[in-house]
Amino acid sequence: MSRRSAGLVGVWAETQRQQQRQMEAEARQRREEARQVRAYQRLAAQGHREFRQAEARRRTEEIEAQVVSLQGLLVAGCQTPVFRASSLMRPEEIAPFDPGPLAWPVRMPDQSQYQAQGGWTASRRAQAQAEARAHFERDWHAAQAAEAQRQQQLAAAQRDYERDAEAQRSEIRRHNAGIVEVTAGVRRGEPDSVIEYFSAALYSSTAWPEGFPRQVAAAFDPAARQLVLDWEMPTYDVVPEAKSVRYVPSQDQDKVTARPVTQRRALYREVLAQSMLLVLRQLFAADEYGILDSVALNGFVDAPDPATGRPSHIFLATVMAGRSGFTELHLEQVDPVSCLTDALRGQLATRPDQLSSVRPSRQPRDVGNHVVTHGGNEEPDLYDMDPIAFESLVAELFRAMGMQAVTTERSNDGGVDVDAMDPTPIRGGKIVVQVKRYRATVPPTAVRDLYGTVQDRGANKGVLVTTSAFGPGSHTFARGKPLELISGSELVDLLHRHGLRGRLGEGRRAAPTQTASSGPVTPPDDYNVLGMMWSGNVALDVCALVCRGSRVLSEEHFVFFNNPQTPDGSVRAVPAQAPDKAAIRVSFDALPQEADRFVLVAAVDPEVNPDADLSGFTEACIRLLDPARAELGRLDVSDGRCGETALVLGSFRHRPNGDWDFVLGGKGYPRGLEQLLQDYGIEVE
Template identity: 80%
Template sequence: MSRRSAGFVNSWAEAQRQYQRQIEAEQRRRREESREARHYQRRADQEYREYRQAEARQRTAELDEQVAALQGLLGAGCQAPAFSATALKRADEITPFDPGPLAWPVRMPDPNQYQAQGGWTAGRRAQAQAEARARFERDLQAAQLAEAQRLQQLATAQRDHEQRAEAQRTEVRRHNAGIDEATSGVRRGDPESVVEYFSAALYSSAAWPEGFPRQVAAAFDPAARQLVLEWELPRYEVVPEAKSVRYVPSQNQDKETARPVTQRRALYREVLAQSVLLVLRQLFAADEFGILDSVALNGFVDAPDPATGRPAHIFLATVMAQRSAFADLHLEQVDPTSCLTGALRGQLSAKPDQLASVRPSRQPRDVGNRVVSHGADGDEPDLYEMDPIEFESLVAELFRAMGMQAVTTQRSNDGGVDVDAQDPTPIRGGKIVVQVKRYRNTVPPTAVRDLYGTVQDAGANKGVLVTTSGFGPGAHTFARGKPLELIAGGELVDLLHRHGLRGRLGERGAPAPAQPDTASDDYNVLGMTWSGRVALDVCALVCRGNQVLSEDHFVFFNNAQTPDGAVRAVPASAPDKAAIRVAFEALPSAADRLVMVAAVDPETNPDADLSAFTDAGIRLLDPSMTELGRLEVSDGRAGETALVLGSFRHRASGDWDFVLGGKGYAGGLEELVQDYGIEVE
């Protein structure tokens, strides 16, 4: 190869290598840019994921805060100041008059500032002096005119301020006089004034969270010193449907974890119970005049009736609270649901999320139609002495006054039915058979069993037993959970008066039945504690061996104390959820044991068993509520709805020792009490 050809090849090869280096450099640049782009994208993706995850955590925290606020509704509400009529008054404070720029007088011109300027000759100086005086006079007149205008405007402003101040003082005096008149009406027990005052107490309260309803309808019964009201409760939607939120990168979306239905329902029931207790607390706290002895409260939501689809008040909670009982509660420490349904014996819908209603107690419209029996003339009949046929007719008239169709039956072949009634209410209404017992002694359980048989034979929806006397524990226990309603004498008289009818029990002015002596300080309180949210009835039986002394010695939800008052149910103080007061030395001499039992409340927890009854114990307290000791009891078991906790047994030494129980019953309280000789079936 020649030199020339070799140089050409080398040049060509070098050019090729240079081109190859350029291609490789470009490939490296592109790979680097690709790596940087991927790194940037990963960093951006990571930052985006972190942002979305932080956002999801924030939403979860907000849900937790919302739930915590709902759970703490009662505690926070108890910290709000009580409503006071004095707080409604306005202060007679008038803003002082502020003249502003009008306070400053117009500055008058200074003659020394108006000296003649120039003029070398006498004539020119005289002319300059005349011109200076003319300017001064002109400016002085302008300033004097401006000052006169200022003084006129100042006087007008002062006059206007005084007129406004007097109008404000007049309005304050009128407002305060109205408050004085209204509070004077409350002191007198004027129904309109009382309703207006306590409605204002609820409306103005700062205890309710934003968005909670404040609809109220109320009436006042001056004879009973009772405020009767309906209060709107929050809807089910107040409890968040979602429990938590998490970000799912693969789908690039947030995913909500639903709150379990049972948990959401339990929290909603707790919110309803807290709302009812908070209304009661606000009303009693606002009663600085001592006008209320009790409050009948029905909590409702406005929603389509599940039966008709039409808008309706659906009652989810009801309670009739006495001031004396409510005053003993420590609201900051109670379990709201247990307090409402246990200590106050109110009702709370078992499934409020499904608008399962409760039967309201006394309603405002009942008060307006009520004829007060206190102080009435002497023609009010004594139900004890009334002719039996007239008594049945009166009961039929009562049912008609309550909005039902009712007729008395023939005296023969009536099939055990004294009054046939028809309730037109959809779903819950239907045929009702009524039996009337004009007794002076306690109605025996056999009468309740006979009524139940009549209901079944007649294909009725409900049976009602009306009496002038009362019912024992066996009758109440048998009726529980069945389509039966027992109306004792006192309740009958109250119903008659509510609906404009007349009736009394016994002679006017007759002394009230003697109450057992409860003044002794020689007693103990047995406080019952347990974990879990299951609603329980804690009961006591005064026994000899395994037999209760009598039905009246069974203390439970419908029999608050024994005849001698030695054993009685009392409001529980935290941490207890139920309490029984016992004067061991005052127990009957025939008694050798006090049996403590617990049973699921079928109205509050119809599907529950005792599997949630854990960490249970009995606190032994002295009259000052000082804990003397603690007794452990057996936990509940699945499938059981009643349990013998244990018994206090009287020893030969005179002491009472506790013996642990543990026997459970699937058939609830009915099955349990039969083992102790109480007739149920």
């Protein structure tokens, strides 16, 4: 009995000890987990603190590096290479011809690989041999054809390469010839050449830090052999407002120590003085032809005038330096402010941070008419551009879009202004570009000429770029052809999207010319004739409405048999010539400015066919004709329907880019023209 009791107690005690050990193990695990959490939190806090401290140090180092760069602007600039016109010359290095896969001849089949298969009898062996021979001959002829095609493609690619390479060489030669011409003009002391040359010297310099402005207005006085410039300076923001950054752990935030105002102002004056000296150094060093005796330099910033609030040039520094005195200076060792104000007797604003200005002794406008401005934010007017410069701008746009593009020789361009190559697989290829710097609408003949050039040159696409717009005739002809028409507004949008600049100096629609007696007059060749043809014997009246939206401008802008033309003569009913049964003449550019739709309608003539409807109005189309009645294209319209006596054929709609597109109609009216006109705001009595 006692042994059994001891056994039960032992079992109970062992169970209790196991439970105790388990509880202790779980407690140890919880303590370990808590310890790990605390350790992780300490590491995380330490890591966060170290990261924030490192970030604060990095920001401080960046600020200090920026200050060091500003303080050493002049010394670093004096170590940059001196400008020479020869640095602008381009080598005639053209990438060698790369035929790609076309370089590899098609592999010809090996007859030994075409053995007869099977054949237990003589007749079957003969048949198997004949099949093997036929298989070989078929593959051999296919390989021969493929090889011939490869050689043709290779020859065509070689011709395209040689043509493109020659175009690139021609552009390089033209560029180099321009450089030679400018340098020759500099030697002769021609003001335009002198200004262009020294402006290039300033713009090509690598001495200026990123973000420094480069805007200059310049003039050259040949008699005094003096170059006069207004050069834009960096604003006060160029000097960092902060001096250092320190992380405060207790607040978990950065504390920025501000740079003392006196220190910041002093550094800004030093930057202005260094910039002035550096410009003078670059100009005199670039004068390898000895054309300059002196330079009058004015440094300005673009800012609101403190007195008027209007944007203006505020001059913060000015100096007139002679060559002999300036070249004797050791710029790497001077104090910039003292050198500018004492040695060169220039002026420097005492409080440039507050835009206190100085008075320039001489400005470019004081010299005469030879003033050229570069840089700044003004958009060049595409209408006033030199034609060659405009073509170069278009070529630059195509290059900015990822294509290869060069302008062509004007004497032998074959109607092509820019040759482009789109390297994109499948949809890419050779592109011919024509450039039309027009104010009036581009005539459809130009689009037809471009299509002929595309076919003659074997190009994949033709692009016509203009400063104006295209009429319906051009769009109708281009539809379904490898042609792309870029209007003036679309061109400006593309330039801006690809980092280039340009604007159109006039509104989107050219104004019609005026005469004293007859009002607006449309240029004689600037109109289209819309011929109407259809099958069936039903007699119809074809009418036109000049609208804004779905409302006609006035009753006088509804052209029909009792009102044959609009007040301004931009729309007229004219006699039809076979095969047309009706005709309307319209000058889209001369339509009223507020008009955005030109609607064509047809209605049964109730006097000729009082009981007819439009069920006999089938196979109808509008023929778009030029002034000589040559067909430019056809616009299909809907057939008439039983029970309807009037029908909207379609409307030409004015788009934001200045073009007019045709939109198919089709709405019918059972109560004839009266019901149709009511929809357009005309009350018929």
